[in-house]
Amino acid sequence: MGPKELNRVDVIRDISERRLRQKDAAELLKLSRRHIQRLVNQYRGQGPAGLISLRRGKPSNRRY
Known part of the structure; x- marks a missing residue:
């Protein structure tokens, strides 16, 4: 995991433990509230x- 993903883990954990609201987390991570909800669901299901990212290690769609 990179530093960006480690930061996400901390923030999503805070949401799961109700120390942080999704709205505040969205502003903190510069993501939409809906995307935060997706991340929370993934965290609750898989830890x-x-x-x-499931795209890690795969080539870009824009690559020739």
């Missing part, structure tokens, strides 16, 4: 490993 911290659920926050790792």
